[in-house]
Amino acid sequence: MSIVAFVLISILTLAGALAAATLPKLIHAALSLVVTFLGVAAFFFLLGAEFVGLVQVFVYVGAVAVLIVFTILLTRREATAADKFNWRGAVVAIAVFAGLVWAILKTTSLSIAAPQIPALTVKRIGEVLMTDFVWPLQCVGLLLTAALIGALILVMEEKRQ
Amino acid sequence: MTLSILLVVSAALFCIGLLAALSRRHAIYILIGIELMLAAANLNFVAFWRFSSQPQQPTGVMVAIFSIAIAAAEAAVGLALVIAIYRHYRTTNVDKLNQLKG
Amino acid sequence: MSSWIVTNVWLIPAVPLVASLIILSLANSRRKAAAGLAVFGQAIALTMSILAFLLTLQSPGFRAFHNFTWFTFGEQALRIGWVLDPLAAAMLMMITLVGLCIFVFSIGYMAADKDFSRFFAYLSFFSAAMLGVVIANSLLLLFVCWELVGLASYLLIGFWIDRPSAAAAAKKAFITTRIGDIGFFLGILWLYHSSGTLLFYDGGKGCLENGGLLLLGASATFVALLIFCGAVGKSGQFPLHVWLPDAMEGPTPVSALIHAATMVAAGVFLVARVYPLFSFGAIDGVTPSLTVVVSIGVITALMASLIALAQFDIKRILAYSTVSQLGLMMVSLGVGGVAAGIMHLIAHGFFKALLFLGAGSVIHSTHHEQDIRKMGGLRWVMPVTFLTYAIGMMNLSGVPFFFAGGWTKEEILHATGHWKLSHLPHYLMLAGVVLTALYMTRQMFYVFFGNKRAASEHAHESPRVMTMPLIVLAVCSIVLSMVLTPAWPWLHSYLSGKQPHFDVALLIQPMLFVSLVLVAAGIGVGCLIYRHAREVDPLAQAQPALFRTLENKFWLDELYDRTVVALARAAARWSDWMDRNVWDGLVRWFGGLGQSFGILTANFDERGINAGVDETTAGTRGLGRVISAWHSGQVQTYLATVAIGMLVLLILYAWLT
Numbered sequence: 001m002s003i004v005a006f007v008l009i010s011i012l013t014l015a016g017a018l019a020a021a022t023l024p025k026l027i028h029a030a031l032s033l034v035v036t037f038l039g040v041a042a043f044f045f046l047l048g049a050e051f052v053g054l055v056q057v058f059v060y061v062g063a064v065a066v067l068i069v070f071t072i073l074l075t076r077r078e079a080t081a082a083d084k085f086n087w088r089g090a091v092v093a094i095a096v097f098a099g100l101v102w103a104i105l106k107t108t109s110l111s112i113a114a115p116q117i118p119a120l121t122v123k124r125i126g127e128v129l130m131t132d133f134v135w136p137l138q139c140v141g142l143l144l145t146a147a148l149i150g151a152l153i154l155v156m157e158e159k160r161q
Numbered sequence: 162m163t164l165s166i167l168l169v170v171s172a173a174l175f176c177i178g179l180l181a182a183l184s185r186r187h188a189i190y191i192l193i194g195i196e197l198m199l200a201a202a203n204l205n206f207v208a209f210w211r212f213s214s215q216p217q218q219p220t221g222v223m224v225a226i227f228s229i230a231i232a233a234a235e236a237a238v239g240l241a242l243v244i245a246i247y248r249h250y251r252t253t254n255v256d257k258l259n260q261l262k263g
Numbered sequence: 264m265s266s267w268i269v270t271n272v273w274l275i276p277a278v279p280l281v282a283s284l285i286i287l288s289l290a291n292s293r294r295k296a297a298a299g300l301a302v303f304g305q306a307i308a309l310t311m312s313i314l315a316f317l318l319t320l321q322s323p324g325f326r327a328f329h330n331f332t333w334f335t336f337g338e339q340a341l342r343i344g345w346v347l348d349p350l351a352a353a354m355l356m357m358i359t360l361v362g363l364c365i366f367v368f369s370i371g372y373m374a375a376d377k378d379f380s381r382f383f384a385y386l387s388f389f390s391a392a393m394l395g396v397v398i399a400n401s402l403l404l405l406f407v408c409w410e411l412v413g414l415a416s417y418l419l420i421g422f423w424i425d426r427p428s429a430a431a432a433a434k435k436a437f438i439t440t441r442i443g444d445i446g447f448f449l450g451i452l453w454l455y456h457s458s459g460t461l462l463f464y465d466g467g468k469g470c471l472e473n474g475g476l477l478l479l480g481a482s483a484t485f486v487a488l489l490i491f492c493g494a495v496g497k498s499g500q501f502p503l504h505v506w507l508p509d510a511m512e513g514p515t516p517v518s519a520l521i522h523a524a525t526m527v528a529a530g531v532f533l534v535a536r537v538y539p540l541f542s543f544g545a546i547d548g549v550t551p552s553l554t555v556v557v558s559i560g561v562i563t564a565l566m567a568s569l570i571a572l573a574q575f576d577i578k579r580i581l582a583y584s585t586v587s588q589l590g591l592m593m594v595s596l597g598v599g600g601v602a603a604g605i606m607h608l609i610a611h612g613f614f615k616a617l618l619f620l621g622a623g624s625v626i627h628s629t630h631h632e633q634d635i636r637k638m639g640g641l642r643w644v645m646p647v648t649f650l651t652y653a654i655g656m657m658n659l660s661g662v663p664f665f666f667a668g669g670w671t672k673e674e675i676l677h678a679t680g681h682w683k684l685s686h687l688p689h690y691l692m693l694a695g696v697v698l699t700a701l702y703m704t705r706q707m708f709y710v711f712f713g714n715k716r717a718a719s720e721h722a723h724e725s726p727r728v729m730t731m732p733l734i735v736l737a738v739c740s741i742v743l744s745m746v747l748t749p750a751w752p753w754l755h756s757y758l759s760g761k762q763p764h765f766d767v768a769l770l771i772q773p774m775l776f777v778s779l780v781l782v783a784a785g786i787g788v789g790c791l792i793y794r795h796a797r798e799v800d801p802l803a804q805a806q807p808a809l810f811r812t813l814e815n816k817f818w819l820d821e822l823y824d825r826t827v828v829a830l831a832r833a834a835a836r837w838s839d840w841m842d843r844n845v846w847d848g849l850v851r852w853f854g855g856l857g858q859s860f861g862i863l864t865a866n867f868d869e870r871g872i873n874a875g876v877d878e879t880t881a882g883t884r885g886l887g888r889v890i891s892a893w894h895s896g897q898v899q900t901y902l903a904t905v906a907i908g909m910l911v912l913l914i915l916y917a918w919l920t
Binding site for chain 1: 162163164165166168169170172173174175176177178179180181182183184185186187189190192193194196197200203204207208210211212214216217218219222223225226227229230231232233234235236237238240241242243244245247253
């Protein structure tokens with residue numbers, strides 16, 4: 001893995017994330033979010049988990065970001081109004097970042113180089129999915145069903161009497 | 162490239178997500194923040210798998226995959242919630258959604 | 264046999280007492296049973312008294328006693344006992360015989376009364392107590408029975424409980440005798456303190472025997488005078504005589520039994536019993552205490568006879584007559600004629616009971632009319648009553664020969680004539696004889712002679728159950744005269760412990776003539792004055808002021824009321840004031856103390872504890888308010904809190920590992 005790629009992708013991702021957090025207009029934030037997701041997908045590729053990276057692009061960029069845009073559309077009235085930035089939240093976030101970084105750097109066992117690994121094939125992922133992780137798979141299926149139904153119920157028009 | 166650096170990056174991503182969730186008043190910003198945090202967590206999982214001593218066990222990857230699926234479901238429901246709230250209260254300002262107080 | 268009788272002489276009072284208790288436990292409607300039990304009890308007592316009397320005839324001067332220890336306190340023992348001697352035996356006979364006659368009379372007299380059974384219970388109780396007084400060998404036992412006699416008298420005087428006058432009379436009797444009893448009790452205490460024993464006869468150590476008397480020494484006079492106080496109260500001597508006439512409020516049988524024959528005689532009996540105390544250290548038979556006895560007796564005898572001359576209630580005349588005769592007996596005892604006094608006591612018991620029962624018969628037949636001005640001409644209507652009453656009157660007036668009363672009065676006058684100190688009592692008693700004959704003649708004329716007045720219209724002779732006792736008593740008094748004549752002074756010798764001898768020559772004595780003359784004079788003058796008795800008393804017409812004084816009993820009752828009674832009332836008022844204000848005030852003050860303490864506690868509770876609790880709860884509520892402010896409902900706040908918490912945990916974890 002090259003350092004350059006790593007640095008570039010990190011900068012992209014973090015910049016996109018910052019933009020998504022701080023831009024005043026919502027639609028701009030949503031589009032920055034897409035950029036962030038793409039950066040994360042690039043990370044996955046970089047780390048050798050190509051399948052996850054692709055799934056990330058499909059699901060996150062294809063579905064979630066689009067969902068967010070749709071919702072912005074549906075809640076338009078206040079979407080155009082810019083709102084204030086709350087600095088208290090920034091303080092908490094910075095504190096948490098400082099703590100996390102301190103914890104990470106303190107743990108010396110994490111300073112290891114990347115070992116050489118064989119490529120992770122989709123076949124292998126499929127195998128693991130159907131054997132070791134079959135029950136989580138079923139649960140996720142149930143969960144997705146429930147989420148679907150729940151979302152539908154939440155947005156259903158109330159019955160007119 | 163060491164694992165620590167990767168973890169720092171994902172920590173930064175996490176905190177930016179936290180920032181987004183805590184500092185904006187619009188409900189959708191909170192959802193954006195949550196997505197960012199989830200993405201950071203996924204990144205962590207995959208990083209740990211990559212640097213692990215047993216790469217033939219793709220545990221980190223599987224978790225990341227499941228996490229993505231769940232994130233999607235959660236985003237759907239969350240956004241449905243926002244729409245429902247908007248329809249009822251005619252606002253997406255979370256400061257105004259304060260009826261759950263003690 | 265003799266010792267058995269002496270040891271068990273206590274049965275004589277015990278039998279009427281048991282009868283009384285049984286009657287009290289019966290229902291009020293069992294009248295026949297009540298009367299029967301009472302009469303039966305008294306009859307048994309009479310039988311036993313006869314046995315005891317026969318025992319005492321064994322030897323002249325017989326005296327047997329039986330003492331035992333009642334209880335011990337520390338090292339001292341209180342001993343009581345009973346004694347049987349001529350004095351006791353004669354009294355026993357008189358009390359039981361007269362009592363039996365009166366019990367039988369009461370069956371007829373109280374027949375219409377609703378409290379018939381209660382009456383007989385009280386009568387039996389009285390009889391028991393009186394017999395106890397007579398046989399007591401210890402001054403303490405005598406005092407106990409003395410008080411019981413007083414109690415019985417109170418119950419019987421106030422027998423008709425719904426009459427306020429009866430209740431007042433009973434109270435007056437009890438309180439007046441009580442005043443005398445204080446002196447009596449002080450005498451007992453002094454006697455016990457000086458001589459260490461209260462037994463009369465104890466084989467030489469008794470207080471009436473040489474051993475005890477020597478221990479007393481000069482204080483015998485004071486002890487005797489204190490004991491005499493009790494006798495003054497009980498026998499109605501001046502100044503404690505005021506209760507006796509009022510005691511006529513009780514039924515007539517009660518007056519007969521208690522205030523003629525027995526209870527009032529207890530005082531005279533007491534003086535006779537403790538005579539050695541009076542006569543200790545006598546010089547020619549004169550001691551200071553005996554002189555006091557004589558003086559009081561003389562005053563009483565004369566005063567009462569004068570008052571009797573102006574009374575109009577048939578029973579009151581007899582009551583004052585009793586007081587007068589008791590005074591005479593006291594005089595007799597005082598001058599040394601103990602046997603004479605006791606003889607007169609016994610004879611007086613019979614004929615006074617006879618007179619009272621006769622009066623009761625008259626009252627019963629005139630439908631409870633007691634004013635003699637409303638009676639008259641009853642001798643044709645009630646012959647038996649008239650005859651027996653006449654016999655009683657002759658006894659009382661002192662007609663000698665066939666009448667016991669005459670002989671005994673003779674003896675007394677004889678004794679007073681031989682008193683060394685002065686002859687004044689003798690002359691005054693002679694005057695008393697005249698007065699007695701006078702007022703009795705007055706009564707006879709008013710009641711039985713002359714024309715019939717208002718109440719005599721529907722009078723009739725009394726039933727047999729009432730006239731029989733009258734006849735018995737009349738016969739007794741005549742028979743008694745046989746043993747009283749100076750020719751054969753049997754009773755005198757018996758009582759004084761000498762051998763009697765029959766000598767007709769002793770019959771003729773100068774005293775006899777003197778008394779005959781006086782009695783005849785009295786009766787004659789009485790006939791003259793009262794022959795034509797009218798509504799208005801002849802004496803009242805002649806001397807209205809004197810008559811009014813006599814009629815109002817020398818204003819003594821009013822004097823007592825203004826002084827003694829007023830003092831008692833003032834003391835009562837003061838006590839009440841103390842009770843209401845001082846003691847009650849003290850109690851109220853304590854209550855106030857408790858109350859103020861309560862107020863203090865309540866305030867402390869209100870202000871201190873309550874306020875403290877309120878403050879604490881307010882604080883808790885404030886704290887709650889503060890904490891609940893954290894629940895702002897702001898989602899982002901919650902999220903921030905979670906994030907910070909997570910950070911803390913992370914740091915903690917990182918630090919510790």
